[in-house]
Amino acid sequence: MSIRRTAATAGRVLMQLLHDPRTIALMIVVPCVLVTLLKYVFNSQPRLFDNLAPMILGIFPLLMMFLVTSITTLRERKTGTLDRLMTMPISKLDIVFGYAGAFSLLGLVQACVVSAVALGLLGVTVLGGAASVLLAAVLAAFLGTSLGLFVSAFATSEFQAVELVMPILMPQILLCGLFAPREHMARFLQWLSDVFPLTYSVDAMRQITAHPTWTGVFVRDLLIVIGCAIVALILGSITIRRQE
């Protein structure tokens, strides 16, 4: 693996996005609008919104980056550019980490804007501070990218790549504790929730909301998110085959 080639790949992926301003606008504006919408959904229960908004901040980057990565890498597999890259003097990790770097950076930009809206304009209070929120959000973006990259191997069309959100991410969103506290779920769903990586991303946000300093659970959550992301990246690089 080479830093130079990884950086070149990350730069290339970001450049592709820069040529598509509409996608960037969608990625940044839509989450802001949705968070605002949520505030007025819970118009009469502001406390509830205060608790939910940070969790949403952990879900958006993951969902968005999952979608964008699975489609871009699927295109790469389909259009022959990956074929070409695989005959060149590079490591597969240059590609995989290039993607992870590019989309984590984009996730950071997204998190900065959405957090500014949520914490600034909508008055959500997070005891742990904005910096911790951004950290957790970037790691959620990293996880989303890694999962997207891995899952793109199982899609043969862009249609399927989008549809994979339903079986892969929807259960994780349903069981992460956003809709109902995890303790109230059926026992087997709690187990399932325990093995879903998204749960830890959301839990990290919950920890920051409730505690002014980093708790042990928060650190554990972040480490689990990083671990899962790295495992998904490695699995993703295995699905990119040098030889068929």
Add this chain to the structure above:
Amino acid sequence: MVAIVPALEVSDKRLLWPVPPVASFAILLTVMTNIVSVRDLSVVLGGRFQALRRVSFSLQKGKIVGFIGPSGAGKTTLMRVIVGRERVRTGQVTVLGFSAGAKELRSRLSYMTQEISVYSDLTVHENLLYFARMRGLKGKEALAACREVLRQVAMTEKSGVLVMNLSGGQKQRVSLAIALLGDPELLVLDEPTVGLDPVLREQLWKLFRELAASGKTIIVSSHVMDEAERCEDLLLIRDGKIVAHDTPGQLCEKTGTKSVERAFLKLAGA
């Protein structure tokens, strides 16, 4: 100890000369000039389709070689094996002295796939610069290489244009330009000139001849027979088998025909 050493030396000499010196020199010469050598290669795709059936041939350095045959004959599969994208399961394939797919080959050969393998949402220049960097070129060296290959495919004035806004033929030339980056010794080009207008085609063939004259080996595939006449060495491929391997002139002479197309039809038994 003293007694054993001379005995070893004798057996070493035997190992070195299992064949008469003249013959071994001939073998050495073929290994050196043969850029690709394929022996008994069979490829089954997806566990069912027999794409290549016991193919054997060798290619010499500095030639323009044509893989000619109808669609589905096995040309692309053969190219994918040579560039290392398709694993060799039965048979032997040696490229530039290494087995196909070896790591050492990645900086020495280049591959242009049949589909236009270029990022359509990047400009021509951004595409070239990215692939130049992936080939290991740095800074000014990479920029110079990009300029040079753009000139070679006559696309200099389109440098800043997004690939998605180019015509089909222009995209194809960008794809070819990428394959020229990094000064590869062996260029494997899958249908590089198909669909281009006659003037452009002539320009690219001139480029191929220049590259071959400078010692590079170029493998070009085509299902258009008039392209075959321009190659120095021809492999006619049909149903995963090599029907003929010859120069265009020899091929016509042997089959008693006037064009490669006729020769192919005669060999195919049509």
